[in-house]
Amino acid sequence: MITTLEEMGQAAQNAAAELAILPAAKKNTVLNAMADALAAHRQAILTANADDLVNAADLPAKFVDRLRLTDARIQDMATGLRQVAGLPDPTAQADKGWTTDAGLHIVQQRVPLGVVGIIFEARPNVTVDAAGLTFKSGNAVILRGGKEALRSNMALAKVLQDVLANHGLPVAAIQLITDTSHATAQALMRLNGYVDVLIPRGGAGLIQTVVKNATVPVIETGAGNCHIYVDQGADLQMAENIVVNAKVQRPSVCNAAEKLLIHQDVAADYLPVLAAALRAHGVELRGDARARAIVPDMIPATAADWDTEYNDLIMAVKVVDSLDAAIAHINTHNTKHSEAIITNDYTASQRFLQRIDAACVYVNASTRFTDGFEFGFGAEIGISTQKLHARGPMGLTQLTTIKYEIRGDGQVRS
Amino acid sequence: MITTLEEMGQAAQNAAAELAILPAAKKNTVLNAMADALAAHRQAILTANADDLVNAADLPAKFVDRLRLTDARIQDMATGLRQVAGLPDPTAQADKGWTTDAGLHIVQQRVPLGVVGIIFEARPNVTVDAAGLTFKSGNAVILRGGKEALRSNMALAKVLQDVLANHGLPVAAIQLITDTSHATAQALMRLNGYVDVLIPRGGAGLIQTVVKNATVPVIETGAGNCHIYVDQGADLQMAENIVVNAKVQRPSVCNAAEKLLIHQDVAADYLPVLAAALRAHGVELRGDARARAIVPDMIPATAADWDTEYNDLIMAVKVVDSLDAAIAHINTHNTKHSEAIITNDYTASQRFLQRIDAACVYVNASTRFTDGFEFGFGAEIGISTQKLHARGPMGLTQLTTIKYEIRGDGQVRS
Structure with missing residues (x-):
């Protein structure tokens, strides 16, 4: 039983090590199975969402609209997963390779970032969209959504985790933080050693809170003037x-x-x-x-x-x-x-x-x-407005980093 | 007269806008002139360094050795600047270009990061090395060195700034923070809106302090086990x-x-x-x-x-x-x-x-x-041990980001 954030972080790191070596074909099979499972468990998802909507009855109509799930929206999430399954696996790519003066053969290989944290507000579809993109790019994800969407997010995460388990994969590849306190969100922002990057998705207030409080690396997204x-x-x-x-x-x-x-x-x-x-x-x-x-x-x-x-x-x-x-x-x-x-x-x-x-x-x-789909990236986790790592629309490639693989035949440095 | 960190930050941003459009040939001329100026002002630099060494007399021999400048070390700094002048300008490159389904022509252009902050310890050569690399890549730099090297750093920065002024360039392209208090270092770590990236160069203690306290984006470097x-x-x-x-x-x-x-x-x-x-x-x-x-x-x-x-x-x-x-x-x-x-x-x-x-x-x-020179990058500002933006040896290219330049003929989104 995972109880602390550090345990979630360690479980995510362990899962990430497995995901990093998972063949693209297996990942695509799982993503398509997740899409099927969303359709199959439509009713359970809508029931959980109905509970959230009852609790949110007094909130502004715009907010409630973002929170609301419908058959069509569940269908959209499933379609999104199938589209991600159809995209090239960025970790199957090497950027380039060269031979150094010392005769070392260097390949700049694309590899997953590792563990991605996502902090978001009341749109339950982020649970599925973010899980699909991080899974396809070989990353484990730790999701922390707004408290108003907790039941919906739990229902969605359970559907995805059951598919992982059915395919012999670690369920910690997709984890949802169910403690929606501010203290836990703050702790996630400072989970150094476990979280490789934190991506806030939501309004300017959320993003600034994350930027000001996080000690893990952050990618700022979505502020547009x-x-x-x-x-x-x-x-x-x-x-x-x-x-x-x-x-x-x-x-x-x-x-x-x-x-x-x-x-x-x-x-x-x-x-x-x-x-x-x-x-x-x-x-x-x-x-x-x-x-x-x-x-x-x-x-x-x-x-x-x-x-x-x-x-x-x-x-x-x-x-x-x-x-x-x-x-x-x-x-x-x-x-x-x-x-x-x-x-x-x-x-x-x-x-x-x-x-x-x-x-x-x-x-x-x-x-x-300015949009990952319009740019031809096939998918998008957000629009980065910072200059480090990713700028503009972030697709699957922006959820990866590089590793230099260096092959020698006994070279030492003189 | 620049007195506050915010003013330094604004001056750096203004300088960065000028550097971003400076032709490579001009930058190379300036870098070579800086190398000449270091040699010409050798005596003033050594005198300032002698003052630092007097004050550091009670510190460990290893520390004093890092602080000490000699004719040979000044020569090495000058040689480093000439080598950087000889390297390709990363901002003269576009990574790729493509045409979207909507008929937009997108070019992924390399551009400078903007303003780079460097926090370092008692090696005065970092002043010159970092200034040369950031200048060549079109970035303004704000340097904050250890208090033990303050006089040496001031002498070196003055030599470089005089060259900037002689070439009609903003001296704020290379700024040194002369207030070596911890409070000012902390403020630099939180100078959001002015500093695009902060790179600590030094021991594990310095790096962890920056990671824990910075709200501007940081690149961790140099921890090796x-x-x-x-x-x-x-x-x-x-x-x-x-x-x-x-x-x-x-x-x-x-x-x-x-x-x-x-x-x-x-x-x-x-x-x-x-x-x-x-x-x-x-x-x-x-x-x-x-x-x-x-x-x-x-x-x-x-x-x-x-x-x-x-x-x-x-x-x-x-x-x-x-x-x-x-x-x-x-x-x-x-x-x-x-x-x-x-x-x-x-x-x-x-x-x-x-x-x-x-x-x-x-x-x-x-x-x-694992070294920028051995990798064939021609120079190195550090070895990144994080996964975002840059991983491994960081050369000039890693001091840049991208900008999507998009040319249309009236496209609107449907």
Whole structure:
């Protein structure tokens, strides 16, 4: 019986050693069996979720919606597992190999990270999505979800663990922390020696808590204060299409645009058109003084607006003197996620690409494309907004590290 | 006048934005000018170092030796800068590019990390080595050295900063923290938003302090408890050459071997030979019960020995039942640095390569090869023993991250 976090950590490390040498074919068989098992145990999962929903009855509707499981959502989770089964195994790859001056043959082999910790909020689907991705990449996972989703998460984890057991694999490959106290979450953040990386998935508050408190390595994900800059060289129709898409197609996600910057030379002509198009989709606009001089009925933007991720149908608008002013504003206020310029000016596009500091920098496309599936990675565990290890969409490869395998014939160093 | 750490951080960020777009040729010119300047200001550097040495007179001889600068050591620093100037610029490279289903052209471009913090002890040469590597890779650096080396570090930093100024570059590209209080070091570890990565360089105590206290991303380096496992299939002469080299060629460094494991089937024949060879080089041996039954006059090894990095002419010896027992022992006690098997058995070599969890796993070669220069990286800022971002020897490329540059022609997401 595992009772302490250290015991969970040790069990995860032991499981990770087994997963690291598991052939891809076996992993894929297990992932497909997990998908079957989710369908087979649909009713038990929905019953557990119903208990969570009863307890969450007083919480905001948006929160309850994230917590709710349905037949369709269980089907989506199963489909996700089958898709992951169909992807290449990143640990079956070597990046490169070379021979050194001393005659050593070095292969840079991809290997699992080991034990991945995931701290998340009230979306039970994270249990299955994260377990699938970590399992496929050969990692053991320790999951710690929000207390509101505990029964749902326990039901889902049990389904996955039973499949592991049925295939002769260690159930500690997928562990759920059922003690949802803050103290235990804090202890997970400091489980050095057992947790190789901790990935928080949720809002800015959760992520900052993890960054400030963790002593294990952390990957920051999912904070997006994305900008669209409409340059003087922009095509108005293209600008309208992209700005509207980036703002309204799915406003709750981190790659949605939150800010619109527009060059002063085209602001008088373009801004009324862009504002009308956004408002036609229900977007609330907040403008600086120059933007409001052109479109008078915007709400005045405050200093705080430039640093705020709304995740909602709100957009702040600023008129800038120049391309360089736009670049300076973005580099000061962005979260290093995704930034776009709309322009047909070649020099402007090059300058923007080179000087913006962000994971993804776009010319003439919507920021909404920052996504593991859209990038062709086949899956995604999150969007990294830090610079170490992984930047931008994280697929299976970003859940691995390297090992140098070095073959010699008796070399010693002189 | 920069007075607070936040101001240093902001100045470093501003400098980093300039460095990020600096052509390689300009960077190389500056690095060579820095090498010239070190030679030209040799006397001022030695005078400052003499002051440090006076204050350190009561400290251990080993410590004073690390602190001492000489003409030859200044020459070595200058040579190091010229070598770095001669290496390829990692930020001039793109890793790959592809076109997505939506028709977006994505380039995975190498870019600098931004601002690198280095916390180190009493080796003034780290000031120059770290500044050269971070500058070449387009990063600004904030250096915080031990208080015993403060005058030496200030003299060296001034030489480098004067060269920056003479070339019209921001002196904040290379900054030295002159307040050597613990409080300031702690504040550097928590300078989120300004420091993109912190790399401690020094002993295990320093590294653990940084890991436990930092909220900025950290790369752990330099802890080595390396093992040589002599398999039943080993050639005795090769085993002797490698064990002796790995232990005695430079015992103070992290890639030196600290532990000798030997298969029980060859222990009776091999261990007396290996023990005699090691003792001929002045190595103190500490054995488990089975090793002492074969070579009786070893010091008994305690449980603590298996987790200790000696950095000295000491080696602990253990007789193991099997290859798998050796693998299990290593994976339990190693620091994930460098591990070697000596064998001519193909199956044993494969099993060891696959199952050992370490940055570098060797067959029939000395662990002493874990080194950026030996790997062909041309330079090294340290040996990472963590799994995120960089593992093993860290060269210039490991001081960079990626940026996705995405070129479209009006794509929106549907």
